[in-house]
Amino acid sequence: MLCVLKPDAYDIRISMSFSKYQFFFLGFLNLCLIKHLAQSQNHTLIFSKDNHFRNCSCSVDIQSCDYNLANLMCNCKNINPPKNKTSYNGDLTIWFSDTSTLGKLVNFTFVHNLKLSLCGASTLPTEYLAILGLRFLRVQAESIQEQSLTITQCNAKDRLCQVPTEPPFHISYLDTSLFNGLPLLKSYSVKNVSSIKEQFPNLPYSSWISATNKSYIVTLIY
Template sequence: MKPIVYPAFSICLTLILATFLGIHISFVRSQKNHTLIFTKENTIRNCSCSVAIRDCDYCLANLMCNCKTVLLSTMEKTTYKSHLTIWFTDTSVLEMLLNFTRVWDLKLSFCGTTPLPTEYLAIWGLQKLRVNKVKGRFPEQSVTISSSSNNDKEGLLGMHNKDRQMFAHISFLDTSLFNGYSLLKSYSVENVSSIMKHFPSLLYSDVFSTSDNESYVVTFIY
């Protein structure tokens, strides 16, 4: 007697096997853990992932990553020395997560539908940025921030000493770049002795202290 094969069961089994093979391939390609933070229904989930997760796929992230819920009241500024991915739907939580945070390699994915206002986020030490707009309807874009000290790995996450001169890397990200398709651009200004003096109308300019042996590398991303 031939075994009875149920079409629905066969389809599900095929999908499970395909998913498993895809995850296995991703795992082989990316065995190093990276941090994924996403907001969903007024909660923040902080995840450690060893596989690449499709943007804004909350269910798969909860299934495949080691995630925990984080309260806004307990969040502290930290330094991300490895790759950081953030899925977000509005700028308010994004500001809490990123403003004046030290991160070198960052990916931002917009998972919302409401256009974002023009706001500026200040990020320390940013060197690599990837953005995914409007739930992936547009191609992913990336930018590598270059400067005269681009090869100084220690300087990427804060300050470095060069000829007794202290340089701090600070980037200002325009959140309105996630509205529709536009080319991701950046430009840097080096040897800025005073952000308030060089950019008086820039938000946050009054919070930067200056000294005789300190200068900034200021990058604008838009």
């Protein structure tokens, strides 16, 4: 009888030991998955405060222009204003109070999903800022409720969504005066533009664009 019981007890101990390690292993995988999902959902917030530019990685939405909450809830650090063109893979939110700050942060920047919030009651002049590869835009200010605009509808098979530097190249020009309280956010696109400098001489232009692209889709946002 004892010879029969001992193997059974040994099997039970092995089973319980295996279940314990399996439990911890599955728990570890769950923690890794949660961390990965949290990181993948983070979005970038950039703002200027007290003569410093702050770059924040946020996992939750922050009320526009709430600087204290952003510093508390997001992972923020001081940065220098970008001198060269910058590319953002995820969502980008920018809080600004003047066109100079906005221009330093978005002019000739690659970004697909962008939100711009004007902090304060400033009246902005008419200036055009170039945004490259823009697909979806949201704007907000004290004088206007949040509005959104889809610039480009794309899917995984769309060439525009695969390589943003291959022709046709999408470039959007944002009229900064739209933050002064215009009733509705609008856009107008022109396809098959061969030369921005010749066809739109009053819009900002960068020489490196013409060196890499021969066909453009130009969108005016106003």
